[in-house]
Amino acid sequence: xGRITLNKVQKAFGDTEVIPPLDLSIEDGEFxxxxxxxxxxxxxxxxxxxxxEDVTTGQIQIDGADTTAMPPAxxxxxxxxxxxxxxxxxxxxxxxxxxxxxxxxDKAEQDRRVEAAANVLNLTDYLDRRPGQLSxxxxxxxxxxxxxxxxxxxxxxxxxxxxxxxxLRVGMRLEISELHExxxxxxxxxxxxxxxxxxxxxKIVVLRAGNIEQVGSPLELYxxxxxxxVAGFIGSPxxxxxxxxEAGKHGAHTIGVRPEHIEPSPTTGPWQGTVGVSEHLGSDTxxxxxxxxxxxPITVRAGGEIDMHYGDKIFLTPDDTRIHxxxxxxxxxx
Amino acid sequence: xxxxxxxQQKSVNTVIGWGLGLLMFFPIIWxxxxxxxxxxxxxRAPFEVLFSSWTFESFGAVQERSDYFKHFTNSVIISLxxxxxxxxxxxxxxxxxxxxxxxxxxxxxxxxxSTKMLPPVxxxxxxxxxxxxxxxxxTQIGLVIVLTLINxxxxxxxxxxxxxxxPGEILEAARMDGAGLREEVLFVLVPMAIPGMAxxxxxxIILAWNEAFWTLNLTAANAAPLTAFIASYSSPExxxxxxxSAASIMAIAPILIMGWFSQKQLVRGLTFGAVK
Numbered sequence: 001x002g003r004i005t006l007n008k009v010q011k012a013f014g015d016t017e018v019i020p021p022l023d024l025s026i027e028d029g030e031f032x033x034x035x036x037x038x039x040x041x042x043x044x045x046x047x048x049x050x051x052x053e054d055v056t057t058g059q060i061q062i063d064g065a066d067t068t069a070m071p072p073a074x075x076x077x078x079x080x081x082x083x084x085x086x087x088x089x090x091x092x093x094x095x096x097x098x099x100x101x102x103x104x105x106d107k108a109e110q111d112r113r114v115e116a117a118a119n120v121l122n123l124t125d126y127l128d129r130r131p132g133q134l135s136x137x138x139x140x141x142x143x144x145x146x147x148x149x150x151x152x153x154x155x156x157x158x159x160x161x162x163x164x165x166x167x168l169r170v171g172m173r174l175e176i177s178e179l180h181e182x183x184x185x186x187x188x189x190x191x192x193x194x195x196x197x198x199x200x201x202x203k204i205v206v207l208r209a210g211n212i213e214q215v216g217s218p219l220e221l222y223x224x225x226x227x228x229x230v231a232g233f234i235g236s237p238x239x240x241x242x243x244x245x246e247a248g249k250h251g252a253h254t255i256g257v258r259p260e261h262i263e264p265s266p267t268t269g270p271w272q273g274t275v276g277v278s279e280h281l282g283s284d285t286x287x288x289x290x291x292x293x294x295x296x297p298i299t300v301r302a303g304g305e306i307d308m309h310y311g312d313k314i315f316l317t318p319d320d321t322r323i324h325x326x327x328x329x330x331x332x333x334x
Numbered sequence: 335x336x337x338x339x340x341x342q343q344k345s346v347n348t349v350i351g352w353g354l355g356l357l358m359f360f361p362i363i364w365x366x367x368x369x370x371x372x373x374x375x376x377x378r379a380p381f382e383v384l385f386s387s388w389t390f391e392s393f394g395a396v397q398e399r400s401d402y403f404k405h406f407t408n409s410v411i412i413s414l415x416x417x418x419x420x421x422x423x424x425x426x427x428x429x430x431x432x433x434x435x436x437x438x439x440x441x442x443x444x445x446x447x448s449t450k451m452l453p454p455v456x457x458x459x460x461x462x463x464x465x466x467x468x469x470x471x472x473t474q475i476g477l478v479i480v481l482t483l484i485n486x487x488x489x490x491x492x493x494x495x496x497x498x499x500x501p502g503e504i505l506e507a508a509r510m511d512g513a514g515l516r517e518e519v520l521f522v523l524v525p526m527a528i529p530g531m532a533x534x535x536x537x538x539i540i541l542a543w544n545e546a547f548w549t550l551n552l553t554a555a556n557a558a559p560l561t562a563f564i565a566s567y568s569s570p571e572x573x574x575x576x577x578x579s580a581a582s583i584m585a586i587a588p589i590l591i592m593g594w595f596s597q598k599q600l601v602r603g604l605t606f607g608a609v610k
Contacts, residue, residue: 052506072509085507089525098521102512146511156510 001063002154002186003028004049009058011044011210018044019210021058026154026188026203031180034190035197036207036233042190043158045207049188050156051075062153073102078147079156082163084139086131092118092142093127099150117145120179137168144179154186161196173199194234198222206230228330231256237286239324240298252325252333259286259299261322266308269315273298275308289314362586368579369393376576392580399577400566402584409559409585411474412549413542416481417535420489423482428493429519433502443494446487454484454547465552472554480552481542488541489534496530497523536596543589560585 004026011019019041026032034042047053049060051072059068067075078099086095096117100110118124121141131139140160147155157176161169177200180187191197197204198218206213206221206229214226218234225231231239239256247255263269264287273291285306288297300316308314325333356363367383368376375386396402431439461480462471470476500523508522524531546561553562564585567578 050510052509071514072506073512073514077510079507079510081503081507083501083503085501085503087504087508087522087526089528098508098513099511102517146507150512 001028002026002152003061003063004154004186004188005061006049007059007061009045009048009060010056011041011048011053012056017210019048022210022212024205024212024215026186028186029184031177031187031189031200031202032205033197033201033203034188034205034207035192035194036213038192039209040207041210042192042207044210046079046156046158046188046190050077050079076153077156078150078152078154079158080140080143080147080160082159084131084143084163086139086142086146088131091128091130092123092134092145095131095142096123096127096145096149099146103150113149114145117149120148121145136164137172140164140172141175144176148179148183152185154188157187157189159190159192161191162193176200195236198234204234206233224332224334225256225324226332228254228256228326231324231326231332237299237301242294247325250323250325253328254326254330256324256326257318257322259301261319262298262300263317263319264289264300264302264306264308265315265317266312267315269317271298271316271318273314273316275310275312275314278308278310287314289316365579365582368575369583371576373574373576376579377573392576393584396567396577396580396584400563400581402563405558405560405563405585406588408474408477408557409543409561409588412477412481412557412559413539415474415478416485416542417489417538419478419482420486420538421531421535424486424489424493425519425524427490428497429523431490431494432497432500433505443491446490450487458551462551471552472556472558474557476552477549477557477559480548481545484545484548485538485541489538492534492537493527493531496527496534499530500526532596536593540589540593 006022006024008021008023009019010017010021034045036042044053048055051067051070051074055068059066061067062075062077087098090098093114096114097110100113105113114127115124118127121144123138123141123145126134126138126142131142134142140163143160160176161172164172173196176187176189180200189196189200201218203215204218204221205215208229214221214230216224221230221234225234225239228241232241235258237259239258240262241254241256243254247253271291273289276288276290276297278288279286285302287300287302287308289300290297298316300314302308327333369392370388370390371383371386372389372391375383378386431443465471465476470479504526505518505522508518513521543559544561546565549559549561550565553559564578564581567574567581
């Protein structure tokens with residue numbers, strides 16, 4: 001089981017409130033991602049759940065039990081840290097067995113579980129090495145191994161992939177998703193990378209300055225962002241925002257339209273501009289289009305092999321059914 | 335050309351280095367020389383001393399007149415004892431200051447160090463009286479207590495510096511893994527801090543071994559360590575250079591040998607944090 005409920009949880013460091021009172025419930029078996037720009041309080045929130053920080057006011061429940069004042073060791077959660085935080089003086093085997101040793105499991109059972117975890121994570125050949133003799137990806141696996149052996153109520157991941165290079169990150173992302181499919185255990189994952197959030201989550205919690213901006217599935221956030229911040233944060237490349245006359249036509253203060261919902265054409269379309277920098281990714285091409293009276297270029301996704309160049313005239317047609325409208329306060333209008 | 339200049343500089347540096355080294359080591363060499371001379375030869379002019387005959391008689395005389403092993407045992411008990419008690423107090427203190435610092439942690443550290451700025455003689459009389467009234471005078475326990483307190487600030491400072499080098503996330507990981515405070519300190523913090531703790535222990539043993547002010551003033555016969563053993567060959571009975579030197583060599587030999595073998599640890603300890 002791993003049902004976690006946050007009830008009016010608030011955190012302040014001295015006079016600075018980093019997390020205003022918030023409510024959140026995480027269902028058993030869910031993969032929840034906390035995402036937001038750096039300093040938004042996502043790591044603090046995770047550490048509150050872990051018990052590494054004390055909540056200032058409010059209550060945290062795990063499987064119905066009030067754990068607010070419980071030390072981390074008693075909460076039955078496992079955590080994977082950004083720096084891996086392996087014990088450098090212990091072999092991989094001892095690192096993975098450490099939580100079991102703390103739980104005073106008998107030696108045979110410890111060995112059995114360590115072997116099983118090592119098997120799942122392809123670490124069998126490295127069990128007798130020290131963490132210092134492993135590569136970044138292997139260390140990450142050891143950290144995950146240490147987390148899974150004790151069969152926790154939930155896993156907490158604190159930006160676990162940010163120390164890995166891009167190729168390895170994609171691989172580990174898949175491994176963690178697969179692990180979740182296999183274990184069906186609740187996972188809470190903190191990242192600043194919206195791609196990680198979109199690809200892994202069942203449920204995304206978007207945070208800004210300690211406030212929950214929106215909670216929803218990746219596609220919900222993509223299709224119906226609740227406000228300008230979420231609209232700009234979710235999706236890559238970023239959504240384009242237009243104000244003024246163009247927005248007025250739709251009865252909004254600001255409208256947003258994603259690069260993939262604009263049709264570029266060399267001949268016709270309601271919006272007109274010149275092609276700036278273009279990024280060719282092979283499958284897609286992104287044009288940065290400069291329009292009169294706008295300082296920021298508009299990003300447009302085109303098919304991979306469209307033939308337009310710097311300085312060419314271009315016409316754009318936004319998909320009217322997929323225009324997001326926002327009022328003066330930045331909230332979504334439906 | 336350039337090469338010759340550096341070679342010249344190198345040889346100058348070498349000469350200066352050796353010169354300074356010898357200058358600093360000279361008193362010990364001279365003590366070692368005098369220790370192997372007869373009492374009569376030892377008071378001759380330095381040049382004559384060197385070429386007079388060598389003998390072990392001073393060592394024999396010293397061993398006959400006073401009990402070296404008793405003093406040695408006392409020294410071992412006092413220096414190891416005060417170091418162990420010091421560690422037991424300093425590890426939790428340094429842990430809390432390094433990992434859960436409060437607003438005034440820095441001030442507390444400074445305050446602890448400031449106790450080392452007080453001349454010990456300033457508190458000699460109160461401590462002497464306390465020791466007299468509690469029956470601690472001339473006891474090993476009394477000296478262990480006093481030397482623990484004297485060196486505690488240094489132990490805490492050193493451990494604090496070492497502990498600060500250990501990433502807090504690793505201790506947090508231990509907490510998440512189900513370790514209580516005791517397990518966290520014993521299984522994670524201490525093993526990771528072993529190199530630093532080793533140099534702290536070594537330095538403290540040396541300091542306690544050579545501590546003379548308190549050991550001389552608070553002991554008479556029973557608990558007297560090697561410092562008192564050396565001192566007994568000083569003034570009261572006149573100047574017995576050869577015996578005094580022999581006693582000194584016997585007193586410093588154990589710590590010198592220990593220091594020699596643990597040199598690497600010690601240097602790391604003393605220069606720790608100098609770079610970075």
